[in-house]
Amino acid sequence: MVELGSWFNRKPDTMWNAYEALALKQLWPLSENEYRAIRAYYRASTEQVVAKMSRDFRRQNVETLLNNWMGELDRAQEYLRDRNQSEASRDRRPCDGPKHWKEALGRFFKQEGMKAPLAKLESGEAYHTWSEVNPDFREEIETIAAEIELGC
Numbered sequence: 001m002v003e004l005g006s007w008f009n010r011k012p013d014t015m016w017n018a019y020e021a022l023a024l025k026q027l028w029p030l031s032e033n034e035y036r037a038i039r040a041y042y043r044a045s046t047e048q049v050v051a052k053m054s055r056d057f058r059r060q061n062v063e064t065l066l067n068n069w070m071g072e073l074d075r076a077q078e079y080l081r082d083r084n085q086s087e088a089s090r091d092r093r094p095c096d097g098p099k100h101w102k103e104a105l106g107r108f109f110k111q112e113g114m115k116a117p118l119a120k121l122e123s124g125e126a127y128h129t130w131s132e133v134n135p136d137f138r139e140e141i142e143t144i145a146a147e148i149e150l151g152c
Contacts, residue, residue, distance in 0.1 A: 023066035
């Protein structure tokens with residue numbers, strides 16, 4: 001759960017305390033869909049969250065997030081619903097992808113340690129159009145692209 005800790009600026013080698021481990025154990029196994037929703041919500045910039053939710057209510061540490069998982073899931077789903085509705089209302093062709101999508105894709109591959117796809121992107125061997133991007137990754141890439149556009 002190194003990724004979850006990174007949302008709170010923890011180093012990968014930081015040990016979890018007993019309370020955090022217990023809170024995670026009580027939630028285990030995590031639903032992949034729930035985890036993805038919360039991940040998108042917690043990895044979004046403060047500006048993006050405030051724009052959709054009026055305030056940034058996200059938890060400030062791992063233990064509090066885990067102890068309030070279901071409430072945070074509700075907020076994450078509300079945030080994603082609002083974000084997806086506003087994206088759907090944009091006037092753009094669906095195959096174009098978000099502005100800065102290639103740069104965002106590169107950042108995503110680097111974050112996730114995906115060396116082979118990153119090499120293909122950098123060499124121009126693949127990812128010429130938005131439709132080539134795995135749909136499972138598009139939400140995160142769109143979040144990163146929005147951060148790039150905001151200058152984050």
